[in-house]
Amino acid sequence: MIKLKDVEEMGSVTFGDAGEVTLETIKGAVTDLAQQNGIPVAFYTDDAKEGGLFGDTYTALVAYHPEHRNDYFNMAMILTKQGNFGTVSVYAAGKSKQMNKFARSEAAKEMRRGQSMSFKVGNMISSGIMNMGKSKQKLQEEQTYYEIILNIIGAALNE
Structure with missing residues (x-):
């Protein structure tokens, strides 16, 4: 349904x-x-x-x-x-797997704004793992x- x-x-x-x-x-x-x-x-x-x-x-x-x-x-x-x-x-x-990956990627980028370098690095690593296979x-x-x-x-x- x-x-x-x-x-x-x-x-x-x-x-x-x-x-x-x-x-x-x-x-x-x-x-x-x-x-x-x-x-x-x-x-x-x-x-x-x-x-x-x-x-x-x-x-x-x-x-x-x-x-x-x-x-x-x-x-x-x-x-x-x-x-x-x-x-x-x-x-x-x-x-849509690709649209979900792009949405998560954009949300992670937004989350990194104004954060400490250690947070940014950790966020980029976890985002990279979660969004493996993302392809424009x-x-x-x-x-x-x-x-x-x-x-x-x-x-x-x-x-």
Whole structure:
């Protein structure tokens, strides 16, 4: 179960003529466009909960990179309709190892400001150990993947 209060929206796509659009048709269209462009993507469905005990529950279509299911964010899509228009909101669900490493690294840098040299050295050593494998290139590749999938979703819905 995805709790919408715990995830961040990555983007949304609004489109017209949404009467017959379902999560299954979105999955098919995104799969086709991704394959045509050599972009790996896989899907599963999950429930997404908004609000507390009596809040709304939605079915979410979750896209993920098949080679990075546990170290990239999953992209949870929720479809809502209003009149003839539909909106797909995309949320970052799960965890991103590279983004966590960069966030910890930045927090450690901030913590060192104004501290003694011995604290700085100790902090740098522990931060270095905790953030082994941090890579700007891997982070950029991951962020580019998210941008590509968001663009594919937009293109698939606005064809």
